[in-house]
Amino acid sequence: MKILILLPDNGLGGAEQYLKMIAEYYLKKNAHITIVFLYDRFDNSWLNLRDRKNVEYKLYTGKFKFLNIIKFITYLLYINTNKFDYVYSSHVKTTSLLGVLFRFNIFKKDFFIARESTTVFTRFKGKELRLYKILYKIGYSKVDLLICQTKVMKDQLLNVYPNFKKNTVVIPNPVDRDLISSSEIKEIEEIKNFHNYLVSAGRLIPEKGFDVLIKAFQILKKESNKKLKLILLGEGPERSKLEGLIRELNLEEEVILKGIVLNVYPYFKNAMACIVSSRIEGFPNVLLQMMSQNEKILSTDCAGGISDIPSITVCKTDDVQDLKNGLLELLTKDTVGNRKIYNEYLDKRNIASFIEIVENNLLTLN
Structure with missing residues (x-):
């Protein structure tokens, strides 16, 4: 089984902790995990996974994030003969980026699972909110399962994008007590x-x-x-x-x-x-x-x-x-x-x- 997890950076906030739990779970199932960070925050939060068996750890450095995205796309084109069973993301920007790449068949997957990490429509305003709305429109059509952490979050999302209803579900955040x-x-x-x-x-x-x-x-x-x-x-x-x-x-x-x-x-x-x-x-x-x-x-x-x-x-x-x-x-x-x-x-x-x-x-x- 092959899993891709894409993150904006190697910090460890709530969304990142969720994705780290996903990685730890599939590693116990002997899956091959590719973890990609588009930016380096230098806080070493993921280093315990870097040298683990079955982990491909890709961290793009450099202050120009756009160039890091190009590097990521180049990497995907290089491995285009491989298909991921599951692709996970938990940030609107990375979800949208993956959606666009799937739309242009840059690489292949069986299932793309995205998770909403915050209540975008109450947290952001003005230009920032307009940017997020654009990202939803251009990238989310390729999401197979969209996870909201709470019913409140789902209701807010579907109020703006009712066409997401078919594949949007509420699944409360997990906790890995073994970890x-x-x-x-x-x-x-x-x-x-x-x-x-x-x-x-x-x-x-x-x-x-x-x-x-x-x-x-x-x-x-x-x-x-x-x-x-x-x-x-x-x-x-x-x-x-x-x-x-x-x-x-x-x-x-x-x-x-x-x-x-x-x-x-x-x-x-x-x-x-x-x-x-x-x-x-x-x-x-x-x-x-x-x-x-x-x-x-x-x-x-x-x-x-x-x-x-x-x-x-x-x-x-x-x-x-x-x-x-x-x-x-x-x-x-x-x-x-x-x-x-x-x-x-x-x-x-x-x-x-x-x-x-x-x-x-x-x-x-x-």
């Missing part, structure tokens, strides 16, 4: 030094709401008089703004921007609570990762389906006071029973079941 359990999850020395801390994770971008979380954290410390630190895992363009906010609120000793952390699970496991503070998400994969490690979980109502997750604390988006209240409630209540609840919930979203649903839908639609 998580094989990670090194222990109390590392650095975490011991932090003692009592809250943790959140994601790219440092406005959509993640880290500014709201930092403000809520400051009020929480004042009102509760708790000795707490806040650790943010991730990197991104908002770092300087967040650093300025931290200085403004005199939280330099309490709020720690850790940057990119390849193994987040020890931080989740040993935290007093794990937090998703996003303003908007397709669905935050990191929430499932947090649930696998910790019993105290808070999320803003940033995506469809959040309020349906059992036993997590849910608060309003972009609301400092409500986030502070949610944290205060979460830190003081007994959540020991959540472990069993979370395990049962996550077991239903395992990667094997996800792939089975994908393949069954492909048989039905084709």
